[in-house]
Amino acid sequence: xxxxxxxxxxxxxxxxxxxxxxxxxxxxxxxxxxxxxxxxxxxxxxxxxxxxxxxxxxxxxxxxxxxxxxxxxxxxxxxxxxxxxxxxxxxxxxxxxxxxxxxx
Amino acid sequence: xxxxxxxxxxxxxxxxxxxxxxxxxxxxxxxxxxxxxxxxxxxxxxxxxxxxxxxxxxxxxxxxxxxxxxxxxxxxxxxxxxxxxxxxxxxxxxxxxxxxxxxxxxxxxxxxxxxxxxxxxxxxxxxxxxxxxxxxxxxxxxxxxxxxxxxxxxxxxxxxxxxxxxxxxxxxxxxxxxxxxxxxxxxxxxxxxxxxxxxxxxxxxxxxxxxxxxxxxxxxxxxxxxxxxxxxxxxxxxxxxxxxxxxxxxxxxxxxxxxxxxxxxxxxxxxxxxxxxxxxxxxxxxxxxxxxxxxxxxxxxxxxxxxxxxxxxxxxxxxxxxxxxxxxxxxxxxxxxxxxxxxxxxxxxxxxxxxxxxxxxxxxxxxxxxxxxxxxxxxxxxxxxxxxxxxxxxxxxxxxxxxxxxxxxxxxxxxxxxxxxxxxxxxxxxxxxxxxxxxxxxxxxxxxxxxxxxxxxxxxxxxxxxxxxxxxxxxxxxxxxxxxxxxxxxxxxxxxxxxxxxxxxxxxxxxxxxxxxxxxxxxxxxxxxxxxxxxxxxxxxxxxxxxxxxxxxxxxxxxxxxxxxxx
Numbered sequence: 174x175x176x177x178x179x180x181x182x183x184x185x186x187x188x189x190x191x192x193x194x195x196x197x198x199x200x201x202x203x204x205x206x207x208x209x210x211x212x213x214x215x216x217x218x219x220x221x222x223x224x225x226x227x228x229x230x231x232x233x234x235x236x237x238x239x240x241x242x243x244x245x246x247x248x249x250x251x252x253x254x255x256x257x258x259x260x261x262x263x264x265x266x267x268x269x270x271x272x273x274x275x276x277x
Numbered sequence: 278x279x280x281x282x283x284x285x286x287x288x289x290x291x292x293x294x295x296x297x298x299x300x301x302x303x304x305x306x307x308x309x310x311x312x313x314x315x316x317x318x319x320x321x322x323x324x325x326x327x328x329x330x331x332x333x334x335x336x337x338x339x340x341x342x343x344x345x346x347x348x349x350x351x352x353x354x355x356x357x358x359x360x361x362x363x364x365x366x367x368x369x370x371x372x373x374x375x376x377x378x379x380x381x382x383x384x385x386x387x388x389x390x391x392x393x394x395x396x397x398x399x400x401x402x403x404x405x406x407x408x409x410x411x412x413x414x415x416x417x418x419x420x421x422x423x424x425x426x427x428x429x430x431x432x433x434x435x436x437x438x439x440x441x442x443x444x445x446x447x448x449x450x451x452x453x454x455x456x457x458x459x460x461x462x463x464x465x466x467x468x469x470x471x472x473x474x475x476x477x478x479x480x481x482x483x484x485x486x487x488x489x490x491x492x493x494x495x496x497x498x499x500x501x502x503x504x505x506x507x508x509x510x511x512x513x514x515x516x517x518x519x520x521x522x523x524x525x526x527x528x529x530x531x532x533x534x535x536x537x538x539x540x541x542x543x544x545x546x547x548x549x550x551x552x553x554x555x556x557x558x559x560x561x562x563x564x565x566x567x568x569x570x571x572x573x574x575x576x577x578x579x580x581x582x583x584x585x586x587x588x589x590x591x592x593x594x595x596x597x598x599x600x601x602x603x604x605x606x607x608x609x610x611x612x613x614x615x616x617x618x619x620x621x622x623x624x625x626x627x628x629x630x631x632x633x634x635x636x637x638x639x640x641x642x643x644x645x646x647x648x649x650x651x652x653x654x655x656x657x658x659x660x661x662x663x664x665x666x667x668x669x670x671x672x673x674x675x676x677x678x679x680x681x682x683x684x685x686x687x688x689x690x691x692x693x694x695x696x697x698x699x700x701x702x703x704x705x706x707x708x709x710x711x712x713x714x715x716x717x718x719x720x721x722x723x724x725x726x727x728x729x730x731x732x733x734x735x736x737x738x739x740x741x742x743x744x745x746x747x748x749x750x751x752x753x754x755x756x757x758x759x760x761x762x763x764x765x766x767x768x769x770x771x772x773x774x775x776x777x778x779x780x781x782x783x784x785x786x787x788x789x790x791x792x793x794x795x796x797x798x799x800x801x802x803x804x805x806x807x808x809x810x811x812x813x814x815x816x817x818x819x820x821x822x823x824x825x826x827x828x829x830x831x832x833x834x835x836x837x838x839x840x841x842x843x844x
Binding site for chain 1: 380382383384388389390391392393394395396397398399400402403405406407424427428
C-alpha cells in the first residue's frame with residue numbers, strides 16, 4: 174500500500190474560515206491521525222472561503238467537512254470531528270476500543 | 278402577451294417586483310415576485326415547481342438582464358438541461374454566456390457521517406460563489422428540504438435555513454425556494470415559517486379523469502394579489518397562468534357590422550349584419566345545420582380578408598371542409614391562403630382549463646379576427662365550471678375585439694339537459710335553429726331571439742340547405758301560422774288555384790259586361806235607325822206638303838194672272 178510512495182490515506186478537510194470550530198476540527202483530526210494512522214495520511218486543509226470553487230467541486234454543504242478522498246469510496250464526515258469513533262467508521266477503520274486507546 | 282404589460286404600473290411603488298415572465302403570473306401578482314426577497318413555491322410532486330423556478334431564471338436571464346443561479350438539490354445539471362430543452366430553454370448556452378449558473382448539491386445520507394458540531398457554511402459559500410461569478414440577481418433553491426434527509430439535526434438545519442434566507446435578503450437576491458407539499462402544512466418542513474414574503478401554491482388535481490393544474494398566491498406580504506386559484510398550463514411553450522377573467526367589463530364596443538355569411542340572415546338584422554366583436558350563439562338540435570351556418574360565417578370572414586380560427590370539438594377539420602364543400606364553400610382554399618385555421622380536439626382530451634389555455638395560446642399565435650367554436654355544448658363537466666370556462670373564453674375574445682360564433686346543440690341555450698346555467702345572457706346575439714315536424718316531414722326554421730343593440734326581424738324563417746349554401750325562404754304566413762315545406766307549397770298551390778279562379782271569374786264578368794254593352798249599343802243603333810227612318814218619313818211628308826203648297830200658290834197666281842188678262 175505504501176509502495177507507490179503516496180500515503181494510503183488521502184484526506185481533505187474543508188473548513189470555513191479561521192473559527193474556533195475550524196481549529197477544533199483540525200486539532201481533532203490531527204490527533205486522530207497521529208493516533209490511528211501515523212505516517213499514512215496525507216492531509217490537506219482547505220478554507221472554502223478562500224477557495225469556494227473547491228467547495229462546489231467536492232460537494233461540500235456543511236462545514237467543517239472531512240472528505241476521505243482515498244481509499245475509495247469517498248466518504249464525508251461533517252462536524253468538528255469531536256466524536257472520533259464516527260470518523261473512524263467513515264475511514265473504514267476498526268472502531269477504537271477504549272482498551273486500544275489506553276494501549277497507545 | 279399584451280396583458281402582462283399592464284400589470285407593472287399598477288403595482289404599488291413601495292415594493293419592487295421581479296417579473297417572472299410567466300404569462301399571467303405577473304398579472305395576478307401585479308408585477309411578479311418580490312424583488313430582493315425569497316419566495317416560496319410549494320406543491321406536491323409533479324406540480325411543476327422546478328419548471329416554474331427554471332422559467333423564472335431563464336426569463337430573468339433572457340428578458341430582464343438578470344442572471345441567476347439554479348441550486349438544485351435533486352436533479353443534476355444535465356438532467357435539468359434535458360428536461361427543459363423541450364421548452365426551448367438552452368441552459369448550456371446560458372451557462373456559457375455567463376447568464377446562468379447551475380450547482381447541483383448532492384446530499385446523500387449514506388455517504389455522510391456526522392461527528393460533532395457543524396453548520397451549512399459550505400452551502401453559503403457555494404451559493405455566494407456562484408452568484409458572484411455571474412453577478413446573479415436571481416436564485417433558485419430546488420428543493421432545499423432535501424437537506425433534511427441528508428442531515429440528522431433538524432433544529433440546526435432550521436436555524437441555518439433561517440440564516441440562509443436572511444442572507445439572501447441581505448444580498449438582495451430575488452429567490453425562489455421550492456418546497457414539497459406536506460401534510461397539514463404547505464411544506465414538509467414548514468418552510469413557510471421562514472419564507473414569509475410570498476408563498477405560491479401549485480396544485481395538480483384530477484377530476485373525472487382529467488387533470489387540471491392550478492396555482493394560488495397564498496400570501497404576498499406588502500402587495501395586493503389575485504387570491505383565486507388560477508389554472509395554469511405546462512406545454513411546449515412553458516408555463517402560462519390564466520387569469521380567470523379580464524379585469525373588468527370595460528372594453529370598447531365596435532359599431533362596425535360584419536356579415537353572417539347568410540344574406541337572408543343579414544337582412545333580418547336592421548344594420549345588415551352582426552356587430553364586430555360580439556358573441557353570437559347559434560343554438561339548435563341535431564341536424565339543423567349549425568356547422569353549415571358556422572362555415573358560412575367563416576367563409577364570409579375570409580372573403581373579407583379577415584383571419585378566422587375555427588375550433589372544432591366533434592369533427593375533424595377535413596370533415597368540416599368536405600361538408601362545407603357540399604354547400605359550395607371552399608374552406609380548404611382559405612386554409613391554403615392562410616386566412617383560416619382549424620384547431621380540432623376532442624373535448625375530453627383536456628380539462629376545461631387546458632382547452633381555455635390552448636385557445637389562449639392559439640389566439641396569440643394566429644391573431645384571428647373571427648373565431649368559431651363548434652360546438653360549445655360538447656364540453657362536459659360541472660355546470661358551474663363549464664359556465665365559467667365559456668365565460669372566460671368569451672371574455673378572452675371580447676377583450677381582443679374578436680367576433681365569436683358559438684354553436685350549441687341545445688335549443689334552449691342551456692349547457693346540459695335540465696341545466697339552467699344558460700349561456701344566453703352572456704351572448705350578444707342568439708340565433709335559434711329549429712326543426713318543425715309536420716305533415717310527415719321535417720323543415721328547418723330559424724329566428725333571432727335577440728340581437729343586442731340592433732332591431733331585428735321577429736319572423737320565423739324557413740331555410741333550406743342547397744348546393745349553393747343556406748338559403749332563407751320568404752316567410753309564408755297562413756291562416757294557422759307559419760307554413761313550411763310542402764304545407765307551404767300546397768298552401769301556395771291552393772292559393773294559386775284560388776287566384777286563377779278569381780281571375781277567370783273576373784274575366785268572365787268582364788266579357789259579360791262587354792256583351793251587355795254590345796247588346797245595348799245594338800239596340801241603341803236600331804232605335805236610332807228607326808228614329809232616322811221616321812225622321813226621313815216626316816221630312817218627306819213635310820217636303821211634299823211644301824211642294825203642294827207651292828204648287829197651290831203657283832196655281833193661284835196663274836189663275837189670277839189669267840183672270841187679270843181676261844179682265
